[in-house]
Structures are given as structure tokens and as C-alpha cells.
Amino acid sequence: MDIENKQKKKLTPQQALIKAQQSCAYQERCQQEMRNKLYEWGLYSNDVENIIADLITNDFLNEERFAKSYAGGKFRIKKWGRIKIKTELKKRNISDYCIKKAMQEINDTEYIKTLQQLIEKKNKEIKGKKTQIHTYKVAKYAISKGFESDVVWELLREE
Numbered sequence: 001m002d003i004e005n006k007q008k009k010k011l012t013p014q015q016a017l018i019k020a021q022q023s024c025a026y027q028e029r030c031q032q033e034m035r036n037k038l039y040e041w042g043l044y045s046n047d048v049e050n051i052i053a054d055l056i057t058n059d060f061l062n063e064e065r066f067a068k069s070y071a072g073g074k075f076r077i078k079k080w081g082r083i084k085i086k087t088e089l090k091k092r093n094i095s096d097y098c099i100k101k102a103m104q105e106i107n108d109t110e111y112i113k114t115l116q117q118l119i120e121k122k123n124k125e126i127k128g129k130k131t132q133i134h135t136y137k138v139a140k141y142a143i144s145k146g147f148e149s150d151v152v153w154e155l156l157r158e159e
Helices: 012-024 031-042 047-057 063-075 082-091 096-103 108-125 132-144 147-156
Strands: none
Touching: 012 031, 012 047, 031 047, 063 082, 063 096, 063 108, 082 096, 108 132, 108 147, 132 147
16 A cells, blocks of 8 residues: 555644644744645644644744754854755744854854865865866855855865
């Protein structure tokens, strides 16, 4: 039997609230992520909004806390740059205020150090002499990770 054809059991609002609280307690979530989950669980918009309000009131959902945790984690673990982190937070409908707060979680010194390490690692991976093409490939990689192009090129010129 196909997984997609399998009928999902719809949850009552009370069951959904408990499941949502457990989900939020396990890991920081944003409102949009939780809202999507609640709709997946077969709830209607009125119930979804009531549950979201309840989760916010009881501090299970907190957009600023989510944004800070998300930004810090993606920077430290995935080595993402500020541009990519901001873009991903915007996709999750996080407010500009929360995004600004999240960006403050990233220390400027650590940011440059991480970018330097990323460049160093990519330099070793690319075979051949250091040519313009080599440098371009390294820059393209760092920029694709969400680092600002002017910062990337400045560091590459210093090499």
C-alpha cells in the first residue's frame, strides 16, 4: 500500500495541541512551521489559529528565540553566511526585528574566521595551480554558502 494513499488520522484540536506542545518542547519551531503541521494533522483554520495563540501564550512558540537558535545553529554547524540565514528566516515568515536580533547572535570575528576556514578548505579541495579560475571557484563556493561577495573577495585578495 502506498504511503500517500494511506489515510492520515485526523487529530482533535486537544490531541493536536498536546502533540504541538511536545514538538515545540523538543525543538524550537517557528509559527509557520507549526501552522503547516497543524493543517497536515487535519485541523481547520480556526482551530489552527487558536492552538498557535495557545502555544505563544504558554511560551512554546517564540519567534525571536527560534530565529536566534536557527541563525546560531546554521552558522556554527552548517557554516552558512548571513545572507543565506536571512533568506531562510524570511522564507519562514520571521519578522525583520527577529531577523535583526538573530544576526546579532553571530560574532563578527567568528564570522570572518569561519569564512577563512571555508576558503582554506576549498582551496585544498580544488586541484591545480592557483589561477583566476581557481580563485573564482573558491569565491563562488563561499558566496553560495551565503557569505557576502565583497567580504569573500576581500579575503581572497589578501591571500
